Amino acid sequence: MLPIFKSSKARKNKRRSHQALRRPNLVSCPKCGVAKLPHAACQNCGYVSSDVALAMKSEES
Numbered sequence: 001m002l003p004i005f006k007s008s009k010a011r012k013n014k015r016r017s018h019q020a021l022r023r024p025n026l027v028s029c030p031k032c033g034v035a036k037l038p039h040a041a042c043q044n045c046g047y048v049s050s051d052v053a054l055a056m057k058s059e060e061s
């Protein structure tokens with residue numbers, strides 16, 4: 001199947017004006033300093049908050 005009418009460049013670009021990707025908000029881990037998503041466990045050390053941390057397989061320090 002093919003579209004009946006060709007979409008103009010303006011119509012196509014207007015449609016795609018909402019599709020831009022946004023940079024995720026990053027905060028630095030208070031324990032190791034690596035950038036991480038807020039309210040999420042640190043990818044590097046597993047730190048979540050002062051009394052919550054994920055057990056990582058190979059944790060240094």
Ligand SMILES: [Zn+2]
Binds near residue numbers: 046
């Ligand atoms: Zn960390």
